[in-house]
Amino acid sequence: MCEANVYMLQEDGxxxxxxxxxxxxxxxxxELFMENIFxxxxxxxxxxxxMALVDHQILLKKADDTAE
Amino acid sequence: MCEANVYMLQEDGxxxxxxxxxxxxxxxxxELFMENIFxxxxxxxxxxxxMALVDHQILLKKADDTAE
Numbered sequence: 001m002c003e004a005n006v007y008m009l010q011e012d013g014x015x016x017x018x019x020x021x022x023x024x025x026x027x028x029x030x031e032l033f034m035e036n037i038f039x040x041x042x043x044x045x046x047x048x049x050x051m052a053l054v055d056h057q058i059l060l061k062k063a064d065d066t067a068e
Numbered sequence: 069m070c071e072a073n074v075y076m077l078q079e080d081g082x083x084x085x086x087x088x089x090x091x092x093x094x095x096x097x098x099e100l101f102m103e104n105i106f107x108x109x110x111x112x113x114x115x116x117x118x119m120a121l122v123d124h125q126i127l128l129k130k131a132d133d134t135a136e
Contacts, residue, residue, distance in 0.1 A: 002070035002121050025119040037122065051093040053070050053121065054105065 004056045030063040098131040
C-alpha cells in the first residue's frame with residue numbers, strides 16, 4: 001500500500017504526526033481534508049508544504065502563516 | 069515504490085498525464101513543482117485538486133481557475 005503519513009511542521013522545525021496511512025488528500029481554500037486507509041477522516045486548517053511519496057511523507061504547515 | 073502519476077484535469081473532465089512516477093511535489097503560490105523518480109523536474113501553473121495515493125494518482129487543475 002502506498003499511503004503516506006501526514007505531519008505538521010512546527011515553527012521550531014519539529015514535526016508532529018497528524019494522521020498516518022493517509023490515502024486521500026483534498027486541499028480546500030484554507031483547509032485540507034484527508035482520509036486514511038482505515039476510513040478515518042480529518043479536516044484541518046493547513047496547507048501542503050512538501051510531499052515525498054517514496055518516503056511516505058506529507059508535510060503541512062498551519063494555514064495561518066500562508067501570508068508570505 | 070510509491071510514486072504517483074500526476075494528471076491535469078481538463079474543463080471537460082478528461083485527464084491528461086503531466087508526469088509519471090512522481091516522488092516529490094512542492095506547491096508554490098500559483099504553481100507546483102514536481103520531481104519524479106527518474107530525476108525529471110517540472111514546474112507548472114496548477115493546484116492540487118485531489119490526491120489518491122493508494123491509486124497512485126494526483127489530480128491537478130490549472131491555477132487560472134482557482135477563483136471560485
